[in-house]
Amino acid sequence: MFGNYERGVAVRSIEPAKKIADVLDVSLNYLVGASSQTAFDRRTLDRIQELEQLEENKKQTLYDLIDTYIRDAKARRAYSL
Numbered sequence: 001m002f003g004n005y006e007r008g009v010a011v012r013s014i015e016p017a018k019k020i021a022d023v024l025d026v027s028l029n030y031l032v033g034a035s036s037q038t039a040f041d042r043r044t045l046d047r048i049q050e051l052e053q054l055e056e057n058k059k060q061t062l063y064d065l066i067d068t069y070i071r072d073a074k075a076r077r078a079y080s081l
Contacts, residue, residue, distance in 0.1 A: 014028075021031045027045050051059060 017031060018028055021028045021042075024031070025042050027042055030042075051062060054062070
């Protein structure tokens with residue numbers, strides 16, 4: 001498919017790439033390497049997008065909780081050395 005695009009045999013469409021990303025259960029950005037979040041799986045990206053839609057106070061509460069878990073994990077790693 002991509003070879004046909006490169007040779008000009010086929011017209012580019014985002015739909016085939018979306019289908020491939022869906023089958024592989026990755027984001028389209030991950031598939032084409034166009035995201036700084038390429039290490040995230042689709043489930044994580046979906047959660048981040050949903051999180052961004054929350055009310056600001058609920059979003060901040062979740063960020064605070066995440067930050068606490070991350071801080072604690074870093075502290076455990078530092079003390080285990």
